[in-house]
Amino acid sequence: MPDKKFVSIAFVVFLVSSFLLSATEYRTEEKTVKMPDDVKAIIEKSCFGCHNTDSKNDKAKEKLNLKTLDQLTKNKMIASLKEISETIEENEMPPAKFLEKFPDKKLTDAEKKILMEWANSEAKTLIKQ
Numbered sequence: 001m002p003d004k005k006f007v008s009i010a011f012v013v014f015l016v017s018s019f020l021l022s023a024t025e026y027r028t029e030e031k032t033v034k035m036p037d038d039v040k041a042i043i044e045k046s047c048f049g050c051h052n053t054d055s056k057n058d059k060a061k062e063k064l065n066l067k068t069l070d071q072l073t074k075n076k077m078i079a080s081l082k083e084i085s086e087t088i089e090e091n092e093m094p095p096a097k098f099l100e101k102f103p104d105k106k107l108t109d110a111e112k113k114i115l116m117e118w119a120n121s122e123a124k125t126l127i128k129q
């Protein structure tokens, strides 16, 4: 018969390894937001300057960091995608004051459509998963 100490060590090893195993499984199942090149190009042109890890605009970064969208929980990802779609539809983003200075960053109707369709379809895919 193995002694008690051995049994408890073996049990702890078992617990730790099953925890690690389930953690890796969880990671491979992680939900991600796919960003096709055309969407990425528009976001880089009109949104990234403020909604990005290195942004100096703390308020914008706090509300939405487009670089770390993938690190959010599934529900937060869905909420962010919906907000992106809504703010674009209502012409709230990029902010009007910013566009006065940088009119070339304004989204064209075609770009708005691409971003909204992308955000809505990604949100739908996440909801189904």
Ligand code: HEC
Residues within 6 Å of the ligand: 043, 046, 047, 048, 049, 050, 051, 057, 059, 060, 063, 064, 080, 083, 084, 087, 088, 093, 094, 095, 098, 107
């Ligand atoms: C000039 C900086 C700037 C740019 C460019 C910009 N935003 Fe924002 N954004 C902000 C700020 C500041 C806030 C926070 C507003 C507030 O809390 O009142 C914000 C908030 C948001 C929010 C959260 C809205 C909410 O109700 O909480 C979303 C979503 C968003 N922006 C999407 C975008 C998208 C999509 C683009 C590109 C099309 C974009 N933003 C471009 C500055 C910017």
